[in-house]
Amino acid sequence: MTETLLVTGASGQLGRAVINHLLDAQEIAPASIIAATRNPENLADLAARGGVVRAADFNDGASLEKAFEGADRVLIISTGDLDLKTGRRLKQHETAVAAAKAAGVSHLLYTSMPNPEPGSPVLFAGDHYGTEQAIKASGIAYTILRNGWYQENLFMALPHAISSGKWYTSAGDGRVAHGARDDMAAAIAASLASRSKESHIYTLTGPQAYTTSEVAAIVSDVTGKPIEVVQVPDEGLTEGIKANGVPEDFARIIVSFDANTRAGRIGEVTDTVEKLSGRKSRTLRQFLEANRAALLG
Template identity: 90%
Template sequence: MTETLLVTGASGQLGRAVINHLLDAQKIAPSSIIATTRDPENLADLAALGIAVRAADFNDRTSLEKAFEGADRVLIISTGDLDLKTGRRLKQHQTAVAAAKAAGVSHLLYTSMPNPEPGSPVLFAGDHHGTEQAIKASGIPYTIFRNGWYQENLFMSLPHAISAGKWYTSAADGRIAHGARDDMAAAIAAGLASGSKESRIYTLTGPQAYTTNEIAALVSEVTGKPLEVIQLPDEALTEGVKAAGVPEDFARIIVSFDANTRAGRIAEVTDAVEKLSGRKPRTLKQFLEANKAALLG
């Protein structure tokens, strides 16, 4: 019997990409896919394909139980609620896990982050660790995808840095293996469609880890623009990010990424993307070349 696959957050960039790969690479029939979102009108094009589109509110367990009804394998894409003061995102995820259990879901999949255990400098790591613990405690077989940092995240810092000729960071000599969001989506779709009943954790990364200095050298090579890396203490970097107009809580989150990099907690390189999806992941240089015009503004 064909399993019914459900993707939450289907109107987001990752959710959309996962559904595209379910349809294209995995050849899953639209009638075997459920896409959930807060506003189903945003997914009218998917509904037109024959995908079941359902409303799901992560703050409302009843809505989640109703949305998950009849789904065999459920992918919970972590929500974007990063309010550090309320702990709301972890509560949302715990609610989703409880709803999945109540709905009789046979396999849970979740998008986490690398090394979310206590001690992580990343300010929202506890949300992911707590969710992983809730999934394990549920007794439902699971697949956890620990998504590394997206290449696309570089759009937050690189255009301004290239324009100024200076890239301010506190990452020191720490390395990151940035990966393409679409590559990770392809791997996640493969895992969702696999029918695997084992509980597994995969760390999804790009094919090579670089220091900030090495990334800057690649950027200069591709764009022809000099880019000087300037190392700052976390506190000074936080003040600089705030001065650029970023709210304090989000500035602290951004700087916590650099602290995490400096601590060596995001340096791992795995072949999980290729093993799951069967495709070679995009390199950082390929990303920079493809997005040269956008990076130069």
């Protein structure tokens, strides 16, 4: 019997990519895919192909339970609500887990982060760890996909570093195995379509881990622009980011990434993306070369 697969956050970048891989690489029939989103109008193209599009609001448990009706396997893509003062994102995720249980979902998948356990410097790690615990407590079979840092996240720092010639960081000699968002989406789609009934935790990373200085050297080679890496304390980095117009709470989140890197908690390299997706991962150099024009502005 064909399983029905549901993706939340389906109109977002990761959600859309997962659905595209379900349709293409995994050859899932559109009618077997439910795309849940706050903005159904953004998925008119999927509906036109025969996909099922349903409205779902993570702040409304009833809407989630209704959206999840008839779904066998549900992928909960973590929301972008990073309000550190309210703990709203964890509440949203817990609401989604409860809705999945009420709807009789047989397998639950969730996009987490590497090493979210207590003690993580990342300020929102507790949202992911708390969600993982809620999933385990639900009794539903699960697949937790701990997504590493995206190569695309480098756009937060690189354009300014390239234009100014200086890359300010507090990451020290810590390493990051940046991975392509689309590669992770391909792996997630394969896991969602796998029909596996066992519970798993996977860490998804890029194919190689680099220090900030090593990344800067590759960027300089690709763009022809020299970059000096300047190590600064967390406090100084926070103030510098704020001086560029970034709100304090988000500046603190950005700096917590560097603290996490410095602590060695994001440097792990796995081949899980390639094993799940069956395709070769994009390297950091390939990403930089493909985006050279955008990085140079």
